[in-house]
Amino acid sequence: MxxxxxxxxxxxxxxxxxxxxxxxxxxxxxxxxxxxxxxxxxxxxxxxxxxxxxxxxxxxxxxxxxxxxxxxxxxxxxxxxxxxxxxxxxxxxxxxxxxxxxxxxxxxxxxxxxxxxxxxxxATLRTYLYKLILAQSDNYKKPSLFHCPIEELDRSLFHIGQNFNIEKMKEAAKLIEGHHDFRTFMSQHVGHADRETRRVLEKIEIQESCKFGYSNYSYPSFIEPCEYHFLNIHIQSRGFLYKQVRRTVATLVAVAQGKVSLRDIKYMLEVPAVSSWLPQIKLVEAHGLYLSEVRYSPEDVALFRESIS
Structure with missing residues (x-):
C-alpha cells in the first residue's frame, strides 16, 4: 500500500x-x-x-x-x-x-x-478579510429595523450612525503595519503565555464603496432606501497570534469612532503587554471575519498535481 x-x-x-x-x-x-x-x-x-x-x-x-x-x-x-x-x-x-x-x-x-x-x-502568507457595513441615516433606528440587508445577516459587522472617521482609521492602519511586538493585540489563551509575539504585519488595506444594499431588489414604497458604506478590511501576514485580527479590527473601529487616539495605538505597540490593552476597545464579532487566502511559494505550487497521470 x-x-x-x-x-x-x-x-x-x-x-x-x-x-x-x-x-x-x-x-x-x-x-x-x-x-x-x-x-x-x-x-x-x-x-x-x-x-x-x-x-x-x-x-x-x-x-x-x-x-x-x-x-x-x-x-x-x-x-x-x-x-x-x-x-x-x-x-x-x-x-x-x-x-x-x-x-x-x-x-x-x-x-x-x-x-x-x-x-x-x-504557507508564506495569510490574508484575512473583515467586512464592515456603515448605515448612513439620520434616523438611527430605521436601518436596524428595516434596512439591514438580509444577505449580510451574520456575515458582516454593522455600525449604525454617522460618527465614523474612515481617514483616521486608515492612519491607524498604517501605524499597525510592519514589524512589531503584538503582545497587546493577542487575547490570552491557555498555553500561549510564553509564545513569541513578534510578527510582521505585511499590509492592512481598507477598501470602501457606497451602495444601497447588495441585492438589486425594489424597496416597498413605504420604506426610504438607506445608504450603506461598505468597508472591506484586508489584513496580511505570514502568521497571526490568537485573535490578533479581530483585535486589530476592533482597534481600527475604536479609532474611527473617536474612542481611542493614534497616540493610544502607538503606546499599545511600544509597550507590548496584556495591561496595555485599552478597555474601551471592544472585540468585534467573529461573523464578520473571513480567511480569504493561504499563499504558498511558486516553487511549492509548481509541485501541485491535479491528476494522477
Missing amino acids: AMQRYLLYISYIGKPFRGAQRQVKAGTPRPDDPSTVQGRLEMGLKLLNPCNEPAIFLSSRTDSGVHALSSTCHVDLYRKSGLIYDPQTVTICLNKYFLKEDVPIRVLKTYLVPNDFHCRHK
Whole structure:
C-alpha cells in the first residue's frame, strides 16, 4: 500500500461550527466530531473507504463563527488496491457528502502533493478579510429595523450612525503595519503565555464603496432606501497570534469612532503587554471575519498535481 498526501482548498461558513480545529480528542478508532470543520472533513473522507483513519491537518485554525473563502488542509490516504485516488474524486465525494448533510463546507480543489509537504508550515502568507457595513441615516433606528440587508445577516459587522472617521482609521492602519511586538493585540489563551509575539504585519488595506444594499431588489414604497458604506478590511501576514485580527479590527473601529487616539495605538505597540490593552476597545464579532487566502511559494505550487497521470 502506498501513502499519498492530498492538499485541499476549502471554504466554509463558520456559524454552525465550534471552530475549524477538532474539539473531540483523537483516539483509535478516530471518533467523529461533527461540530468542527476538521471533524466534518474527516467524516466525509471515510466515505472513500481508505485503509487508514483520515487525519486532517489545517493550515489555519479559525475560531468559532469565523468563515473561510479559501483555506487549505492536507491529509494522507492509503488505498487497499495500492492505487491513488484521483484528486477530482476526492473533491466530488466530499462535496456530495456536505450537500447531503446540509453542511456549509465546500472543497474548491484537491491536489496531489509531495508526502513531505505541510500546508501550515509551508504557507508564506495569510490574508484575512473583515467586512464592515456603515448605515448612513439620520434616523438611527430605521436601518436596524428595516434596512439591514438580509444577505449580510451574520456575515458582516454593522455600525449604525454617522460618527465614523474612515481617514483616521486608515492612519491607524498604517501605524499597525510592519514589524512589531503584538503582545497587546493577542487575547490570552491557555498555553500561549510564553509564545513569541513578534510578527510582521505585511499590509492592512481598507477598501470602501457606497451602495444601497447588495441585492438589486425594489424597496416597498413605504420604506426610504438607506445608504450603506461598505468597508472591506484586508489584513496580511505570514502568521497571526490568537485573535490578533479581530483585535486589530476592533482597534481600527475604536479609532474611527473617536474612542481611542493614534497616540493610544502607538503606546499599545511600544509597550507590548496584556495591561496595555485599552478597555474601551471592544472585540468585534467573529461573523464578520473571513480567511480569504493561504499563499504558498511558486516553487511549492509548481509541485501541485491535479491528476494522477
